[in-house]
Amino acid sequence: MKGRPENLSPEVEARPVILEIEGLTHYFDSLRAVHDFSVTIKEGELVGLIGPNGAGKTTVFNLITGVYRPTAGSIRYEGAQLVGLPSHEIIQMGIARTFQNIRLFANLTVLDNVLIAYHPHAGYGLADSIFRSRRYREREKAMIERSQEFLEIFGLADRQNDIAGSLPYGLQRRLEIARALATQPRLLLLDEPAAGMNPQEIDQLMELIHFIRDRFQLTIFLVEHRMRLVMNICEWITVMDFGEIIARGKPEEVRGNPQVIEAYLGRQAIR
Amino acid sequence: MRQLLRNTNFTFILGAGLVFILVQALISVGVLNAYWQGIIFWGAAITMVSLGLNLIYGFNGQFSLGQFGFYAIGAYASADITYRWVRNDPSALVVVIFGSVLALVFMLGVSAFLRRFYGVATLAKFLFHFLAAVLGFFLAVRFVNPAIGKSVYTALNALPSGLSQQIVFFLALVGGATLAGIISYLFGIPVLELGSDYFGIATLGFTIIVKVLLDNTDTLLPFPEMKGARGMVGIPKWTTWPWVFFTFMAVVLVMRNLLHSSTGRAILSVREDERAAELVGIDTASQKILAFVIGSVFAGLAGGIRAHDMAFLHPTMFGFLPSFNPLIIIVFGGLGSMTGTIITGFFWIFLLEGLLRLYLPEGFETWRFVVYPLVLLLMMLLRPQGLMGRYEIAFLRRPLPPPRVKESPPAPKPIPEAGEVAV
Structure with a gap:
């Protein structure tokens, strides 16, 4: 072939x-x-x-x-x-990818970085978020839980609320892979x-x-x-x-x- | 009680309610005279414009100088609706409301249709949306208004007069804001493709175009009642403290809830790194348009509030120099901080108007545009992140979720901790 x-x-x-x-x-x-x-x-x-x-x-x-x-x-x-x-x-x-020179969302938290990759699968719309509908609360909770699972797998669970740019280099690489995998x-x-x-x-x-x-x-x-x-x-x-x-x-x-x-x-x- | 006070939502609503009652009481007993009311209302309007700009620039990273254009559109559109209404002419109301609805429906249809093709040229996209919007307003002028204008008028007037006035004012505010939103959407399609700096220049151009058109509303545009450069007089003075307060709160709440959602995070990701955002599956073009349109709707809403407080509109109010006020406010307050914008917004208007007229010596007026830029310069040197940086009060802060509670023993950790080794 x-x-x-x-x-x-x-x-x-x-x-x-x-x-x-x-x-x-x-x-x-x-x-x-x-x-x-x-x-x-x-x-x-x-x-x-x-x-x-x-x-x-x-x-x-x-x-x-x-x-x-x-x-x-x-x-x-x-x-x-x-x-x-x-x-x-x-x-x-x-298809997901990582970058040669790490490109995290450096000013956002570790958890946010993973959550953003979930956005296309968020499953709720603008009206849900503005009116804080039940769907917003349920889906948001589920998203956060899934993302936290990811962080656990990558040993980042205890740093979920740290700013991504403050992580040591090795962990930033890992977070980038976690973020890529969150796009499923x-x-x-x-x-x-x-x-x-x-x-x-x-x-x-x-x-x-x-x-x-x-x-x-x-x-x-x-x-x-x-x-x-x-x-x-x-x-x-x-x-x-x-x-x-x-x-x-x-x-x-x-x-x-x-x-x-x-x-x-x-x-x-x-x- | 103590627990209730710890609940940020409760304390915020309590605080806001107290402010509302306090100001209303002061107005009722006459401590806050028309002059001070004007400053508070103006401050609220400018703060709403600035919040919109902060959403676009501070949170989404797109540098816009066009917000005063949308502020002007909202002001003139809503003023025209009520101006004609009090003169027994419902045409502006019907055309703006029904035209907007039709235009939105057609534009939705167009974008659903265009989504089936890949790589549609930006200008073609713009043209189709533009035609859809024009068709919507054309139909409203040509058919909807002659058909139902009279019956809308009689139906609304059948209500008690106080109520019908409130409804018309509400529709005027909504209509002005929607019109600003539609125009910002059309403008955003071609212009947001450009990078942020070019976007800034293009939006500056937009403000100037709007100003020129307003100067010539009676000659270039078919709106003789706006009287071009002579200024529009005879707008009903309907803005009251409750209207200001509740509009302002609606803007703050919508913006907060938006920013705390998944869409909000997507908007932030565009500011952080547009390409990285695109490559984790975020449709960055839509996020930019969304932030721009919502920010412009806020500006349009603020315009309606301002117009019905002043009862007078003049193109110079929306000129080149004042159009930098929102930018100054958000940079001063902190890009990416709603709290900072709200504090500086009111403070800036107080500085421009209240302090000047009442407390400062006579000759200061000439000096103020020497002193204020120097203050700004000092601010940028000493505290470049702005007054608040990215700080938010608890109610507006994005919540940090608590760490997950593990119910079952965690999956065996197959990877050794690399963090310590890396340093």
Whole structure:
């Protein structure tokens, strides 16, 4: 199948496709950021996207979530075309993402951050809130309880009323993942979740990723820089350089691929 | 009793009730003469405009300079309704009320229709909504008014005269506010797409357009009774303390309840980080329009209150310089604080009018626009977050939910605490 390594197990290949990107191309004016990018991801997979700085990885995420509109190509999520849809509708269809540089609502409380992600599922309208109807009270209570459950899962329960910007870095990362999961996604896009973490924190993050994948039955597509994380948890990897895919395969195959080594370390490293 | 006093809702209603009774009593015994009443009513009107602006700028992060335009629209529209009414002409009442209803229905239809298409160009969206609104008002002028105008008039006049006057005043306030809301919605569709700074410039342009149109109501627009730059006289003086008080409370309550809801949090998220909000599934464009329209409805409502207190309207009241009053008030009081806006709103009008005329020496009038900007400058240097920052009194504060009580033993915590390690 297009956009996948050939040697994956037949059990995985039999699963339905969740995300299918074909011939994705994006130009910033005349700068080619992404060229003919194709990836097909099946339900429940954990796929990595790696590449040196400026390879176009984050641009791919921005294209999937509708931040940019691609110059060409198609992005299908569970069969539905995403190109041209506004971001918030794409998110509401069941795709969530985090950001490379954390983007929390820094002046609001930890709980508010999660509650905001629930807004599309709030289930009450403007009139309910202005007149404080019974539906408002019931739904609001249910929302707060669900959000608190989320915070408990992520070990943030006792900080629910702290201002999000005041949390230590590691907890901010976690809160961002909690907020993304509160949108009730089936596909989670993680943009450099390990950025700025030490090896010990990366180990904890790997545990966390495995845990949320099982608990919420997620498909995960992650962009990462840190080999320690990618090589350990991804089932297969796509490598980008200068906007193009240069390799694809299981972690151990990619690690030995001379093109990949060249992209990361420069030509001299091979000689 | 003590427990009751600890209930913030109760204490707030108690406090508000006491203020209401106190002011009413002072008015009745004549301590608060017409001059002081005017200052209080004006303060309430400006505070309502400022609360609306704080919703748009302080809570939603969109910098608007157009609120005085909507204030003017509300003032002139409601004044026209009552002006004509007391001259036995129900046409303005019928046209504004029924036209607004028709326009709203048509615009709802248009937006439901346009929602079925993706990527409709902003200008096309604007045009369709604009046509829908125009059609609504056209139908009201052409068909509804000739058909039912007379019967509305006789029906309302069949009521006792005091009651019918109160109803007409209520409808005039609602009509002015709705008109301001409809126009702000139309204006917001194309303009809120721009970033916040450009939005500020565009809304400033709006205020100026409104001012120019008001200067020429009798020549450019078909409203000879507004008398253009000579000023509109003969508006019934119907604004009383209960009207001011209850309108003001309605504005405060609506704004508070809105901000304490899920929609309120969505509005806040747009201010915090628009892109992040969009990427957790918030329709940021709708939140911006919503905050803008509600803020403008407040301004329109305040305009109606002010017009029927002054009994006189002049375009210079809505000119360039006074249009900065709400901005000064919310920055001074604290962006994102209703409490701060309410305190500074009344205080600012007292400073502009009351203090000046009664207590300060004669020559100060010339100096006031030297002194006040200097006060503002000092304020910005010493306390840039404004008087109140984001502080709210308990009644207006968003409640912090208590931590969840765990009934069952919590799920095994699979993740070690990372917080300590991170530092």
